[in-house]
Amino acid sequence: MEAMLSSSPMLVLTDTSDGGVGQHPANQSGAGEYGSIDLHNIFRSMTKYTTLATSPKEAALGAQLAIKHAMSGRPGPACLLMRSASIGGEVDLESPPFIHDTAGYLNTAKPQAAPADIEKAVEILSQSRRPVIVAGNGVHMAGAHGALQQLAEQWNAPMATSYKGKSAIAETHPLSVGMVGIYGQEAANRAVGDADTVVIVGAKLSPQDTVRERPTVFNPRGQRIIQIDIDDRNAGWTFPVELGLIGDAGSILGQLIEASAEASGSTARNRSEWAGALPNRKQDAGFYEDAGLHTDSSPVLPQRVVRLLQETMPAETVYALDAGNNRTWMAHLFQSQQAHTFFCPGGTAGMGWGLPASVGLQVAYPGRQVVCVTGDGGYMMTVNALSTAMQYNLPIVCVVFNDGALGMVRHHQAPGQYIASEFAETDNAAVARGFGCFGVQVADSRNLADALRDARASGLPAVVDVLIDRGPSPDDWRADLRTAGET
Structure with missing residues (x-):
């Protein structure tokens, strides 16, 4: 389900548990015996494509078509169900x-926009005085990070991202205004809200991204909106648009770059004041600033964990977040230094995603450090992934925000009425050592940088269990959004 809602290509292979001593034949199946669940309809509800193989040939051909469907158009999961005859048959x-x-x-051309539509987009951009680009997960899926940066630089347009689009461009880039939305940077919300033209690239625009359609952020009545998306349903779904460009984000960005080379230069004066004011606007909005980032304490402030990760890990480090307050702190305060280094759950945003995701990312990026950031609740849900990391010698570093609670749940419960949201005191580092991993628990932020360095130097899968202060809540700055007009 997460893969379906997050547009992640995935091949799901599973058997139908038929033909064994615990199953009735097909004509009697369904009375509640082992393996009698209707898997076909279950998977069909959350995949792009589901097929059933009854022979070895159908299994091979079904796998090929499942891969095709998973990779084509808007990516997503595809499932091959296999009867026992397709697995054990000869x-x-x-x-x-x-x-x-x-x-x-898979040899299909990446879809492009019609030339007339590209000309219209260039015309709209040429007439703009305050353009902004908002990039989403579609940029990641298309591998269009370089093209995105080139277009932003060509038009001198500030660059914001959605939550799932975070790190579509390095947030240290002068044109970056960070992540937009409820969990985003105020600099991004202001830039998008003050824009006269908004180019949306591969972003569905969830309520989280739009601050629940707050008109002081996105306002189709006062803004000209161009939306680029591989899925024609997304363009103009959340907001009406003046122009929808349907196709691959990388292909369409390339078309725009080529078509606007002359126009962007000849009309640059129109946007000079807007671009020139950007550094001061970011400073006034407190761009990636929070007092807690610089405050040492015991227990550790969650903001301080974010800053020390930024200071101790290499710029090219790849991050996998989990669900809960930990991802909110990271999404809001961590300033990505390179493109495509930030991975997070955003479909169902289920707890326990971060640790197995970091294992997969370490396989995909063997020469780079991979860091999982999770809460103690999510950590325990998939802690068995540490066994896999040990088995395959994958030196991930897992940083646990340990507040002894489901922090986001607890923050929304009345004082003295904390129900099913607090845990017994647990040493998550000791749990890691039980798997053979490196594990250290940190109670004082002054010891955290050394602990992170030791974790990396160990060469093992490592867990840094950080005892964090329960007090700070992301709601402290979300409240500013609510008073400013969030409904």
Whole structure:
């Protein structure tokens, strides 16, 4: 479900648990015996494509088509269900099934926008005085980070991102205004709200991104909106748009860059005041600033954990977040230093996502440090991923925000009425050492930097269990948004 809502390509292979000693034959199945659940309809509700294989040939061909559907258009999960005969059956070597190369199913051109629509987009941008670009997860999926930065620089347009689009551009770039939305930077909310033209690239614009459609952030009545998306349903879904460009984000950004090379220069004077004021606007909005970032204490302030991660980990570090307050602090205060280094759950935003995601990311990026940031609740939900990390020698670093609670739940319960939201005192580092991992618990922020360095130097999967202050809440700055007009 997370993959479906987050547009993540995934191949799901599973058996139907049929034909064993614990199952009725097909004509009697469904009375509640083991394996009698209707898997086909379950998976069909949360995948782009689900097919059933009844023979080895159908299993091979079904896997190829599942890969095609997972990768094409808007990416997502595809499922191959396999009956026991397709797994245990034999292929006749005298007349094997004719199977094509899987690559042939994927050789499709990236869809582009119509030339007339590209010309219209350039015309709108040429007439703008205060353009802003908002990038979403579609930029990550298309690998369009370089093209996005080039277009922003070409038009001297401030760059914001959605939550799922965070790190679509390095947030240290002069044109970056950070993440927009409820959990975002005020600099981004102000820049988008003051823009006369908004170019949305691969972002669905959730209520979180739009501050629940607050008109002082996105306002289609006072702004010209261009929306680029691989899925024609998304363009103009949350807000009406003046122009929807349907296709691959990378392809369309390339079209815009080529078509606007002359126009962006000849009309640059129109946007000079807007671009020139950006540094002061960011400073006035407290861009990536919070007193807690610089405050040492015991227990540790969550803001301080974010800053020390920023200071001790290499710029190219890849981060996997979990759900809960930990991801909110990171999304709000961590300033990504390179593009495509920030991965987070955003479909169902289920707890326990971060640790197994970091294992997968370490496989994908073997030469880079991968850091999981999780709460103690999410950590325990998938702590078995540490066993996998040990088995495959994957030196991830997992930083646990340990407040002995489901922090986000607890913050929304009345004092003295904390129900099912607090834990017994747990040493999560000791749990990690039980798997053979490096583990250290930190109670004072003055010891955290050394602990993070030791975790990296260990060469093992490592857990840094940070005892954090329960007091600070992301609601402290979300309240500013509510008083400013959030409904």
